[in-house]
Amino acid sequence: MLRLDPGGGEDEAMGIKEEDDDEDEDDEQEEDYLVMAGDEQAEEQQQRRRGGRAREEKERTKLRERRRRAITGRILAGLRRHGNYSLRVRADINEVVAALARDAGWVVLPDGTTFPSSSHSQTPRPAMLVPVSAAPPPISSASASALAPPLRGIVSSPLAARPISRRAAAVAGPSYSALRSCSSLSSPPRAARAVPEDDASPLLAVPVPDDHGMGAQDGDAGKQAGAACATTAVVAVAPPRPPERDFAGTPYVPVYVMLPLGVVNVSGEVADADELVGQLRVLKAAGVDGVMVDCWWGNVEAQRPQEYNWTGYKRLFQMIRELKLKLQVVMSFHECGGNVGDDVSIPLPEWVIEIGRSNPDIYFTDREGRRNTECLSWGIDKERVLQGRTAVEVYFDFMRSFRVAFDEYFEDGIISEIEVGLGACGELRYPSYAANHGWKYPGIGEFQCYDRYLQKNLRKAAEARGHTIWARSPDNAGHYNSEPNSTGFFCDGGDYDSYYGRFFLNWYSQVLLDHADRVLMLARLAFEGSAIAVKVSGIHWWYKTASHAAELTAGFYNPCNRDGYAPIVTVLKKHGAALNFTCVELRTMAQHEVFPEALADPEGLVWQVLNAAWDAGIPVASENALPCYDRDGFNKTLENAKPRNDPDGRHLFGFTYLRLCSVLFEKPNFMEFERFVKRMHGEAVLDLQA
Secondary structure (H helix, E strand, O other): OOOOOOOOOHHHHOOOOHHHHHHHHHHHHHHHHHHHOOOHHHHHHHHHHHHHHHHHHHHHHHHHHHHHHHHHHHHHHHHHHHOOOOOOOOOOHHHHHHHHHHHOOEEEOOOOOEEEOOOOOOOOOOEEEEEOOOOOOOOOHHHHHHHOOOOOOOOOOOHHHOEEEHHHHOOOOOOHHHHHHHHOOOOOOHHHHOOOOOOEEEOOOOOOOOOOOOOHHHHHHHHHHHHHHHOEEEEEOOOOOOOOOOOOOOOOOOEEEEOOOOOEOOOOOEOOHHHHHHHHHHHHHOOOOEEEEEEEHHHHOOOOOOOOOOHHHHHHHHHHHHOOOEEEEEEEOOOEOOOOOOOOOEOOOHHHHHHHHHOHHHEEEOOOOOEEEEEEOHHHOOOOOEOOEOHHHHHHHHHHHHHHHOHHHHHOOOEEEEEEOOOHHHOOOOOOOOHHHOOOOOOOOOOOOOOHHHHHHHHHHHHHHOOHHHOOOOOOOOOOOOOHHHOOOOOOOOHHHOHHHHHHHHHHHHHHHHHHHHHHHHHHHHOOOOOEEEEEOOOOOOOOOOOOHHHHHHOOOOOOOOOOOHHHHHHHHHOOEEEEEOOOOOOHHHHHHHOHHHOOOHHHHHHHHHHHHHHHOOOEEEEOOOOOOOHHHHHHHHHHHOOOOOOOOOOOOEEEEOOOOHHHHOHHHHHHHHHHHHHHOOOOOOOOOO
16 A cells, blocks of 8 residues: 655554554453453453553544645645646645646546546547538537537536636547647646636637747647647537436425515515415416415514514415415524525514613624624523523524414414524524625635623633633634635634634534524424424535635534534434425536635535435435526436435435525426426426436
8 A cells, every 4th residue: 555654654653563563462362362261350451451442543543644634735735836737725635636637648527537638439529620611510419429428517508608718628528638739839837838717718619829839849740730720620519418317206305485585574464465376376286385484583573572473474374275285384583684585674573672772792793793683692592681581482482372373284284394493594503604794705704602691601611621711712713705724713724623723613513502402492392293394504615625614603513524514413303303404406516617716515515414414314305595497406406305326215305495486487497497396206207308
């Protein structure tokens, strides 16, 4: 096995010697004989030895991992400094290996498939060369498929309709070597060959360069190549859409549609009731199973504590019952307005806002002291600051009132699920990336723990840990729109992985877990016998970095060396709650094309979270993060809903589409949506080929 072991053997550097291992083996064999003979003392000694060996092996593994990461870091730094490779500052190891392979004359496809550029027996070329003077022959679908196999993971609009950069051409296929020989036969140094990302040329019309760049060192081969370039242009054949998977006969996954945020206004009226009934009838005819409704705390308990007005929701629920649709109801303990997709404004109850004027520490607070009024700080979960009640008691009273008011809908099975709001946007997370505080994608966000209640909690945790100096929040974590490597806390090897950093992040994420634990315990009491769920946001940007900074500020302690979603799943399992996860429609390659510097990986994040929940044995539902009307987004959702060849036959138990609007009912959009619903239900569709 090839090992990077500079300066002596790795085991030797850690003080591990072969002689010691031999002696340990002899001792263990002797102990085994004594244990077999019934010697209790030998058995106890054997157990202690095995425990010690396990600890030693764990520490040894940690040292090996730290050593490996240090070596990798030095390799990357050396390549950036001395190699003249046009790599981004935050390039990961895959990008470096791909750059080395391309420099050696190999072709690297976006999915990692690699082959020599000179080989014609490998993957067929996605583009072909034809003489300019001759019209290209007609291409049948079969020959087009042979000439242009689709690149797995590229899912945006058809390639023929978009420009493509020269950098993208580097991974397009073997014909890129011909392009390079035409455009720069003199082979200048790598630093001189670097091409800006915005340097794009039309895919179907590549300009033919002149021959002034021909170098004498190229010889006859270069002259021949130059002559070929003078009469040859590149015509790329748009790859046909790959055959779609047939979902006929697959498990039935119910599909719900979110109703508009302001479907019930503060006056207790159903907005545009007649139009809504017409839209619901169309959805019912398309096979939709039900709808999701937000029950806003700010609408229902608006004026005075424990005075609940459910009038508007009773009218709405009766309309839905008459259409024989199911209901998913969200207990929305946050304000509406200020977030992506919010088209109405529904603040928190007026009596809560009044308390906040005199005691602003009831809200989450950032380092600069800015208050986020979207939801209440988890620091007051057990503080009687809401006119004699704690925040958790307020949530419980609201849920219990709803359960009593709509008892008949529970008994009849019309209400199929209650989703409990646990934070910003109704999701289990801190409001770390608030747009009204200046955040813009893909900023890392900021920690939200500077109200006096959470600061007091932090001091207690530091004292219990025995390090009172740790009773502080990071002072080098940047601001809302920072990038990880521009901060001392989140950069590679930064303070997030120090003793203090691990303590702080453990505490910060534990506050989130404790809040979920407390509220779900009371939700289970209020909705005994009914299905409950929790929504977790899909924070996929900076997922390809070591720290996962955007997830850390949101409360998900999920760096590259730790699974931050397993503890969340454990809490949900404890209370019999399902997990509702977002961003199942997003593709990593599409995100990279639009915003490559975000280092996003929604597919990797979805895979991690869904598998964590499935491994724990809890139900998993999902919803799209952004409006979706195209087949590519629907197909990606289907792939996640019903994984291909899953040995355990695992699949989502429900999907909620975001959101009901007039655009959805435009003919081409609704045709795609109706087709998607049928496939989610496992029905056959007529056109399996796009």
